[in-house]
Amino acid sequence: MIHLNPVFIPGPTNIPESLRKTIDMPTMDHRSPGFADILHPALEGVKKVLRTEAGEVFLFPSTGTGGWETAITNTLSPGDKVLACRNGLFSHKWIDMCQRHGLDVEVVTQAWGDGIPTDRFAEILSADKSHAIKVVLATHNETATGVTSDIAAIRRALDAAGHPAMLFVDGVSSIGSMDFRMDDWGVDIAVTGSQKGFMLPPGLAIIGFSQRALAAVESARLPRCFFDIRDMRGAYAANGFPYTPPVGLINGLKASTEMLLSEGLDQVFSRHNRIAEGVRKAVAAWGLELCAVRPELYSDSVSAVRTPDGFDANQIVAHALRTYGVAFGAGLGDVAGKVFRIGHLGLMTDGMALSGIATAEMAMADLGLPVELGSGVAAAQAHYRQAPAELRKAVA
Amino acid sequence: MIHLNPVFIPGPTNIPESLRKTIDMPTMDHRSPGFADILHPALEGVKKVLRTEAGEVFLFPSTGTGGWETAITNTLSPGDKVLACRNGLFSHKWIDMCQRHGLDVEVVTQAWGDGIPTDRFAEILSADKSHAIKVVLATHNETATGVTSDIAAIRRALDAAGHPAMLFVDGVSSIGSMDFRMDDWGVDIAVTGSQKGFMLPPGLAIIGFSQRALAAVESARLPRCFFDIRDMRGAYAANGFPYTPPVGLINGLKASTEMLLSEGLDQVFSRHNRIAEGVRKAVAAWGLELCAVRPELYSDSVSAVRTPDGFDANQIVAHALRTYGVAFGAGLGDVAGKVFRIGHLGLMTDGMALSGIATAEMAMADLGLPVELGSGVAAAQAHYRQAPAELRKAVA
Amino acid sequence: MIHLNPVFIPGPTNIPESLRKTIDMPTMDHRSPGFADILHPALEGVKKVLRTEAGEVFLFPSTGTGGWETAITNTLSPGDKVLACRNGLFSHKWIDMCQRHGLDVEVVTQAWGDGIPTDRFAEILSADKSHAIKVVLATHNETATGVTSDIAAIRRALDAAGHPAMLFVDGVSSIGSMDFRMDDWGVDIAVTGSQKGFMLPPGLAIIGFSQRALAAVESARLPRCFFDIRDMRGAYAANGFPYTPPVGLINGLKASTEMLLSEGLDQVFSRHNRIAEGVRKAVAAWGLELCAVRPELYSDSVSAVRTPDGFDANQIVAHALRTYGVAFGAGLGDVAGKVFRIGHLGLMTDGMALSGIATAEMAMADLGLPVELGSGVAAAQAHYRQAPAELRKAVA
Amino acid sequence: MIHLNPVFIPGPTNIPESLRKTIDMPTMDHRSPGFADILHPALEGVKKVLRTEAGEVFLFPSTGTGGWETAITNTLSPGDKVLACRNGLFSHKWIDMCQRHGLDVEVVTQAWGDGIPTDRFAEILSADKSHAIKVVLATHNETATGVTSDIAAIRRALDAAGHPAMLFVDGVSSIGSMDFRMDDWGVDIAVTGSQKGFMLPPGLAIIGFSQRALAAVESARLPRCFFDIRDMRGAYAANGFPYTPPVGLINGLKASTEMLLSEGLDQVFSRHNRIAEGVRKAVAAWGLELCAVRPELYSDSVSAVRTPDGFDANQIVAHALRTYGVAFGAGLGDVAGKVFRIGHLGLMTDGMALSGIATAEMAMADLGLPVELGSGVAAAQAHYRQAPAELRKAVA
Secondary structure, eight states: OOOSSOOBSSSSOOOOHHHHHHHOOOOOOTTSTHHHHHHHHHHHHHHHHHTOSSOEEEEEESOHHHHHHHHHHTTOOTTOEEEEEEOSHHHHHHHHHHHHTTOEEEEEEOOBTBOOOHHHHHHHHHHOTTOOEEEEEEESEETTTTEEOOHHHHHHHHHHTTOOOEEEEEOTTTBTTBOOOTTTTTOSEEEEETTSTTOOOSOEEEEEEOHHHHHTTTTOOSOOSTTOHHHHHHHHHTTOOSSOOOHHHHHHHHHHHHHHHHHOHHHHHHHHHHHHHHHHHHHHHTTOEESSSSGGGBOSSEEEEEOOTTOOTHHHHHHHHHHHOOOBEEOOGGGTTTEEEEEOOSSOOHHHHHHHHHHHHHHHHHTTOOOOTTHHHHHHHHHHHTSOHHHHHTTO | OOOSSOOBSSSSOOOOHHHHHHHOOOOOOTTSGGGHHHHHHHHHHHHHHHTOSSOEEEEEESOHHHHHHHHHHTTOOTTOEEEEEEOSHHHHHHHHHHHHTTOEEEEEEOOBTBOOOHHHHHHHHHHOTTOOEEEEEEESEETTTTEEOOHHHHHHHHHHTTOOOEEEEEOTTTBTTBOOOTTTTTOSEEEEETTSTTOOOSOEEEEEEOHHHHHTTTTOOSOOSTTOHHHHHHHHHTTOOSSOOOHHHHHHHHHHHHHHHHHOHHHHHHHHHHHHHHHHHHHHHTTOEESSSSGGGBOSSEEEEEOOTTOOTHHHHHHHHHHHOOOBEEOOGGGTTTEEEEEOOSSOOHHHHHHHHHHHHHHHHHTTOOOOTTHHHHHHHHHHHTSOHHHHHTTO | OOOSSOOBSSSSOOOOHHHHHHHOOOOOOTTSGGGHHHHHHHHHHHHHHHTOSSOEEEEEESOHHHHHHHHHHTTOOTTOEEEEEEOSHHHHHHHHHHHHTTOEEEEEEOOBTBOOOHHHHHHHHHHOTTOOEEEEEEESEETTTTEEOOHHHHHHHHHHTTOOOEEEEEOTTTBTTBOOOTTTTTOSEEEEETTSTTOOOSOEEEEEEOHHHHHTTTTOOSOOSTTOHHHHHHHHHTTOOSSOOOHHHHHHHHHHHHHHHHHOHHHHHHHHHHHHHHHHHHHHHTTOEESSSSGGGBOSSEEEEEOOTTOOTHHHHHHHHHHHOOOBEEOOGGGTTTEEEEEOOSSOOHHHHHHHHHHHHHHHHHTTOOOOTTHHHHHHHHHHHTSOHHHHHTTO | OOOSSOOBSSSSOOOOHHHHHHHOOOOOOTTSGGGHHHHHHHHHHHHHHHTOSSOEEEEEESOHHHHHHHHHHTTOOTTOEEEEEEOSHHHHHHHHHHHHTTOEEEEEEOOBTBOOOHHHHHHHHHHOTTOOEEEEEEESEETTTTEEOOHHHHHHHHHHHTOOOEEEEEOTTTBTTBOOOTTTTTOSEEEEETTSTTOOOSOEEEEEEOHHHHHTTTTOOSOOSTTOHHHHHHHHHTTOOSSOOOHHHHHHHHHHHHHHHHHOHHHHHHHHHHHHHHHHHHHHHTTOEESSOSGGGBOSSEEEEEOOTTOOTHHHHHHHHHHHOOOBEEOOGGGTTTEEEEEOOSSOOHHHHHHHHHHHHHHHHHTTOOOOTTHHHHHHHHHHHTSOHHHHHTTO
C-alpha cells in the first residue's frame, strides 16, 4: 500500500500526525475521572466549532448516518411531516431514512448540481398555515455534487413565514471546513462526523442540539435506544457514557478542536477556500466544468468535476488509483460515471493539492481526454502564489 | 497519565502493540478495491472465532449495545414476545432496550451472582404451546457479576420443548475469551464488541446472524435504518459499506482474528482459564468470595469480588486508581458498592495478573480490610507455576 | 513477542508512551531552522538534569561507550596518566578503552560489589606530587554490580590533595535516576546515554563538559574525528550538527528532560529510591543478599542479587524470559552466573516492580531455590504502602 | 509543523509507515535470544543489498561519518598513503578525516559537478610501482553535487595497473537507490547509513568489509575502540553487540532490506531512475542546468540544480520551507548559494515528486526567476506517464 500519497476523497480526510498519535491511546478506564477530562473539553470544543453557545453536543460511536437517525428519532413521531430537498446522494439518503422511519417527507426535487431552492422552501413554508411541517432538513454541503446550499437563507425563509418548524442541517462535509453558524442561523440540529473537517478517522457521529430540539425529545415517539439523547445527556452529567465510549477518538476530537480553534476558524475556512479555488482554477484550465452549476454553490471541501459526455468518469478514479496510487472520489448516484470528485477538505497543503491536480492530469491524459499536462497545475500555482503569507503559514 | 500499568477492567482490555499499530492506518479510500481485502478476511475471521460456518457476520460502527439493537430491530415486530433472564446489569439493560422498543418481555428474575436458570427457561418454553415466544435472550457472561451461563443448556431446553424460538446471545465479554459455539449451540444471533476478547479499542459492534435469523429480517417491523442488516449485507456483497466504515478498526479486527486463530481458540480459552483461576485462588486466599455463587458459574474473563458487609467496594477502585494508578472495575447496578471487579480478559500475562493482584492487596490493606499482603499473589503464583510450559508460552 | 510485560533489565528501560511518540517523527530537514528548536532545548534540559550551569552538553549518535571515547580522546594525549578503579564490568571496560588508546592507567582494583575506595584514591593523589595524573575516572553506578560510588568524596580527595587532575564520571546508569551534581561535585566530564534515566531508546551518547575540560581539547593529541568536540561545538553554534543528527531521538531527549524537570529531580530520585528499596526488601525476604556489600553502596537503579553458591544465576534470567516472558539482567564479567540483576531505573511503577518481583519469585521457585512465594512481594508492598501520597502520584 | 508534506532533501528520506512502526518497538532485552532474530536477518539483508556474498556487514550506532572512520581506523596505520578525489563536500570531508588521522592523502582535485577522473586514477596507480598507496577512496554518489562516479572503472584501473590497493567506497547516498555491486566491483569497504536508500531514520552506520579488508584489521595501527571491527565481529558471533545496540533501528533495517529485496533491487533502481529522470526533465523545462556536467554523471538519488549567476540559490530553500512548508536541500561547500538540491531517493512516488517540482516552480517564480509555472511539472508528467505499468506499480 502506498502510504505517503495523500488521499483526495471527500472524506475521510488525511489525518495529521499529531491527531493519529492522540487517538492511539493505551486503554484507560472510561469510568474513571480521567474520562471527564477528555469528554467535556471535546464537547466544549465542538460547540465552539459549531458556533453555538446555547446548544448541546452529543457524540455517538457511529457515523453521520447515525447522526441523522439521532436527529429524527429523538424529535419526531411516526407520520410527522418534514420538508427536504433532494439534490444529491446524501440528501436523497436522509430522505430515504425519514421515509423508512414512517415520516411524511415533502420532497423538493432539484437538479443534482444545484443547491436547495430557498425560494421554493419559502413558498412551501408560507403555504403551510397549519404548521404541519415539523422539521426542515437541509444538506449544507452535498458531498456527491460539491454543492453548498445557503442555510442562512432557509432560516430567513422560516422566519419570514413565521413558521415554527425546526431546522436540521447535515453539515457532515462542511463543519470544520466551511463557515457554519449554528446559533446565528437558528439551526436546531447540526450533524457531522469525525472523518471530515475534524480530520479524524471515522467512528463518531457528532451532533449539536439546540434547546428547542432538546425540548422536543420527550414528546417524540419514534423508537430509539442506542441513539437516545436522554441516555447520552444523563451520562454526560455524570461524567460518563451510556455504553463503552471510543475514548481514543474522543481524545482526538478534543485535540482536533484545539487545533482548529488555535488556528482560528476564519483562517481555517480561508485556507480551505484558497485550496479549493486553486482546484477550481485547474478544472477551468482543463476546459472542464464543475457539477455545481453556479459559483455561489461551489463547495470549499469537495469539487465534483464533470467529464465529457460519453466518457466514464469512474475510469479516472480507477486508473489514478491503480497506476499512480492516488485516490479520488467516484461519482455517486445520479452522477455516477459523469463526475469524479477531488476532495480538498481536512488537512491539505498547497503541495498536496498540486500533487493531486498533477495526478488527475496524467490520469485524464492517459485515458485520452484532451487535457494539457501541467495546465491545471499552472493555474492552481498562480492562485496559490498570490495568497498572503499569513494564510499560507496557516497550513503549519 | 500512567501508561505502562495494565488495566484490570473487564473491557476495554489491554491492547497488543501490534493491533494498535494495525489500527493506526493512514486514510485509505474505503470505496477502493483495497477495502475488500480488509473487510472480507475480518468477517471470515470472526466467523471462525464464533465457530459458525452457516452464519454471516456484520460489523457496525457502534458498540455491543448497538449490537443488541441490531439483533432485535432486524428480527422482531412491536408486541413480539421474548424470554429473558435478569441476573445482572447487562441482562437488565438488554431487557430494558426490548421494552423501549415495544416488545413484550417475559422476565425471569434471578439473583445477581447466579446464572440463567435453564430449568425455569425449560418450563416456560414447554408451557408456551402457542409458541408466542419468538426469541430467547441470553447473556452468556454477565460482566457485572462475573457469571457465565450455560448457553448449550438453553439450546437443549429449546430443543426438548420443540420450541421454534430463536436464541440470541450477548457474548460481549465471552466471545474470544471463552468457549463459544454458535453452530453447535444453535445460536441465532451472537453479539459482541471490538473491545473485549478481540483486544481492540471500542467502536465496533460485531454480530453473527444464523440463516434463520436472516430469514426473519424481511418480516420484522421494528424500524431500523442505521442498523438495518439488509443495507449492510447488500453493501458487503458489493465490497462496500452502507456508510463510512472505520477501516482502521476493521483492519485491527482482521489482525485480531488472525492472532487468536493462530494461537488456537482452545489454547486461548485455556490461557484465560489459567489466568482467571489464579485470580480466583488469590480471592480465596484473601478470605473473600466471588459474586458468582457456584464454581460452574465462574467467569474466565472477569471476577467480581464481594467485599465485607458495610464496606464500600467502590473505595478500592478509587483508591487503587488514585494511589497506584491501576484501574479495576467498579460494581454496577444492584451490586454497586458490594463488589469490585478484576478484569482478566484480552491480553493478560501471568506477570500482569500478579501485578493487579498485588495492587488490589495494597489497596484493600490501605483501606483497612484484613487482607494479608502477598497472600493472594502467593496463591496465584502457585497456580501459574504449575501450568504446562506450552500454555505459558501461549501468551507470547 | 510479549509486548505488555515491562522489562527489568538495567537499561534500556521501559519507555513512556509519550516519549515513543515524540521520537517517532516524520522526517524533517535537519538543516532547517526547526532543528534549532529541538536541539537547544534538549541541550539546556540535559544541563539542568546534570545540575550544571557552567558546563556544555554534547550529543553523539552513539552509546555510552562512545561517550567514554569522546571524553578521553578530546582531552588526553598518548601516554597520559589516568587513575581509575576497577570494581565491575563497566569500569573495567573504560579502563580497557584507555589502555587501547595508549593511556597509562593506574588501576585500583576493588572487589566487585564494593565501591570506589576514596581513601585509596586520596593517598594516590596526595602521593602524586608531580601531578602526573591528568584525569581521575569514576564509574558513579556500576551497572554490573548495582554499586553506587561516592563522587563527592572523590572530589574532596582531589581538593584535599590540591591535585589538578580532572574528574571524569561515567553516569550512564545514574544520571536522571539518582542524585548527580556536576557543578557541586566538580565533575569535568559526565557521560551517559539515552537509554537509562532518560527513558529513551539507545542511540545517543550524552556528555557534559566543564569549561576546564573544554580548555583541554586543543592540546589533546589523541586522534578523533567523529567524536571531535570541536566539530560538534561549532555546529551547535550554527544551529546544526556536524553530520546527520538523529532528530527523533533528540526530540525525545527534549521531551524527556521536560518530563523529568517537570516532576522535579528530587522527586524523581525519591521515587527511584522508593521503588529500589521495595526491591531490596524483597531480596531480604527471600533470604538473599545483594552483590553490593554495604547499604551505602546500594544502587537505586539496579539491584544485583547474589544466588546461593553452586547455583547458576543465569538460569533465572533464561527461565523467566522463556517461561514468563519477563526480562531480567544476567550477571556480567566476574559475577556472571553468580548474580541476576533487577533493573528498576527509568519508568517503573509500584505495580510494575511488584510484577517483576513476583515473576522472579516464581522463576526461583521453579528452579528449586528455597524462596517462599509471595514473600518478596509482601515485603515490597509493605514498603510501597507507606510512601506519602505525593510520592506515589509522582509516577503519573 | 507540517507533517504531510514529503521532504525533498537528499536524506534523511521520507520513511514508509511500516518502517516507522517496525522501529518504534517497546524495549526488549538485547542480551536475550530474540536479538539474534533481528540482528542476523538485518546483516544478511544488507549483504544482499550490497550484492556481496564473501563480505561481512557491520552496524554501528553512528552515521556515515562514523562509517568512514570505521573503514580507515580498522585498516590503516599512521602515515599510510591513500588516493582520493575531491569533487564535492562529502569527498572533501572524508579526505579531511584521513588527514586528521595522520594519513598521507594524495588528493586529485576535480571540478565540483564532475566525477572521479578514472583516467587520472589509472595513471597514478600505474606510476605507483612501490605500491605505496594502500587504499583508494571513492565517493560513489556526491550528495553535494548530484554526481555519480564510476566505481567499476576504478576497479578496472586498479586491475589494469596490477595494483593491490584496497578500494573503499562511500555509498551513503547510492546504496539501496542505485546499482551497487560490492563483489563484482571488488569493493573492499562499502559505507552507508540508515537514512538514505534504506529509508530509515539516521542513527546507523552500515558497513561492508571484504575478506581482504578484514585481513587488514590486525595490522592496522590507527587507534580505535568504539569503532573496532574486532569487538563488533566477536559480539555478532555470540549473538550480541559490544555495547547497547539500537534494537529498533536494526529491526527497521531488517524490514527495510526485506522491502527492497521483495520489490527486487533492479526494480528499485529503475524506479529511482524514472523518478529522477522526471525531475531532470523538469529542470530542463525550467531552462536550468544541473550541477552534474554530463548525463552519465547524473545521480538518481539527488539533483543539484544550478541557479543563474548572481542569484542566491539558498533563497529558494528558505522560501519554499517558510512559505510552502516544503524542504529542499541547500547547496553545500563550494557550491553553496549556487545550487539547490532536490532529493529523490528513498520512498518517492510520482505524485510526491510532482508536488516537489510544483513547489520549486512556485518558489522560483516568487523569487523572480524566469520559470514558467507548470512547465517542469508538464515535462515530468510526460516522462512519468510513459513508464510501463509494472514499474509504476513498484512504488506500492
